[in-house]
Amino acid sequence: xxxxxxxxxxxxxxxxxxxxxxxxxxxxxxxxxxxxxxxxxxxxxxxxxxxxxxxxxxxxxxxxxxxxxxxxxxxxxxxxxxxxxxxxxxxxxxxxxxxxxxxxxxxxxxxxxxxxxxxxxxxxxxxxxxxxxxxxxxxxxxxxxxxxxxxxxxxxxxxxxxxxxxxxxxxxxxxxxxxxxxxxxxxxxx
Amino acid sequence: xxxxxxxxxxxxxxxxxxxxxxxxxxxxxxxxxxxxxxxxxxxxxxxxxxxxxxxxxxxxxxxxxxxxxxxxxxxxxxxxxxxxxxxxxxxxxxxxxxxxxx
Numbered sequence: 001x002x003x004x005x006x007x008x009x010x011x012x013x014x015x016x017x018x019x020x021x022x023x024x025x026x027x028x029x030x031x032x033x034x035x036x037x038x039x040x041x042x043x044x045x046x047x048x049x050x051x052x053x054x055x056x057x058x059x060x061x062x063x064x065x066x067x068x069x070x071x072x073x074x075x076x077x078x079x080x081x082x083x084x085x086x087x088x089x090x091x092x093x094x095x096x097x098x099x100x101x102x103x104x105x106x107x108x109x110x111x112x113x114x115x116x117x118x119x120x121x122x123x124x125x126x127x128x129x130x131x132x133x134x135x136x137x138x139x140x141x142x143x144x145x146x147x148x149x150x151x152x153x154x155x156x157x158x159x160x161x162x163x164x165x166x167x168x169x170x171x172x173x174x175x176x177x178x179x180x181x182x183x184x185x186x187x188x189x190x
Numbered sequence: 191x192x193x194x195x196x197x198x199x200x201x202x203x204x205x206x207x208x209x210x211x212x213x214x215x216x217x218x219x220x221x222x223x224x225x226x227x228x229x230x231x232x233x234x235x236x237x238x239x240x241x242x243x244x245x246x247x248x249x250x251x252x253x254x255x256x257x258x259x260x261x262x263x264x265x266x267x268x269x270x271x272x273x274x275x276x277x278x279x280x281x282x283x284x285x286x287x288x289x290x291x292x
Contacts (some may be wrong), residue, residue, distance in 0.1 A: 008243050010194025020193040024201045031228055033203055035212030040220050041284075047224050054231055058257075061242040074261045078268055082220065085272045089279040113272040128216045136223065142251040143258070150255070155260050161237070161266035 009059070020060055027053040035164040040090070044082045067141055198239035206232035218285045219275040223268060230264035 026049055050173055055071035078113035143151065205228055212225025234257035241253020279285055 010192040010197075012192045014191075017191055017193045020197070024197070028201065028204055028208065031208045034207060034224055035221055035228070036218060043224065044219060047227065050228070050231070053201065054235065056239060057235070062238045063251060063254050066238070066258055069258060070261060074265055078264050081265075081269055081272050085220065085276055088276055089285075119196060143255055147255050147259075150259060154259055157263060158266050161269045161287065165269045168270075168273040169276060 016060060020057065023053055023057045027057065041083075041086060044086070048075055048079040049084070051078060065143075089139065169181075193241055195243035197235060198243070200237040202232045202239065205229075205235065206243075206289040217287060219278055219287050220285050222287065223275065226271070227264055227268060230260055230267070230286070241260040 011020065030046050030050045030053060034043050034050060037043045037046060047154055052071060055067050055075065058067045058070055209225040209228030211230060212228065213222050216222060216225070237253040237256040237260065239253075241251070241256075244253075275285060278287065
């Protein structure tokens with residue numbers, strides 16, 4: 001009897017292989033754009049796109065719970081933190097295009113249609129989850145039984161991080177010899 | 191043509207390299223934080239790839255659980271790092287991490 005069993009077979013389904021290659025290429029392009037772009041807001045957008053693409057990649061090779069957490073929790077929390085930082089510091093420039101302009105309406109409609117199509121395909125066929133991700137064990141069940149201590153440690157880490165952030169941001173900033181300190185403009189003080 | 195462990199490990203290494211580039215080559219604290227996020231992402235991708243295609247595939251949920259924990263720790267690290275970036279900005283009116291050099 002061999003000590004090491006045979007490795008699982010790679011994905012050979014043509015459509016799934018194409019999907020994986022496409023997602024990987026776009027993911028690397030998006031990651032490169034994220035660190036190369038001069039505009040921080042665009043960089044954050046490319047970063048959020050990378051997180052979504054990783055979730056799409058997980059759709060083909062990982063349990064569905066990981067996909068959902070990556071897509072709905074990690075992506076949204078990271079993007080919200082980054083955009084919150086920009087709002088608190090440099091500020092977000094107000095778009096010159098009005099909110100009810102045709103550009104916004106068309107863009108929102110296209111996004112809605114694409115998301116609806118994705119939801120329809122996932123709901124109707126469960127592709128590619130059904131093709132590639134037929135795990136015998138329930139991921140959430142394993143998490144709550146085998147990794148209960150890990151989840152508790154994770155909760156402590158996240159709580160500590162939130163507390164540390166709050167304390168750091170609430171602490172008063174000492175005036176610097178080169179200026180700085182308060183974020184309010186000096187001309188506004190009368 | 192197939193997609194297996196080698197492809198995902200190469201992609202993971204490339205993603206890690208992009209993250210290292212962001213940390214080493216850029217001066218902005220925000221971009222450096224994004225670089226560290228990419229490095230976390232690359233590690234998590236490696237865990238998932240080994241869990242799906244490697245010898246640990248009999249217990250594939252272990253790698254996915256590691257990826258989940260790595261993602262959560264990455265978010266916590268991002269939160270603390272962004273608070274530090276906000277403090278740097280308050281002090282120097284810039285996200286550049288070497289703004290203190292004068």
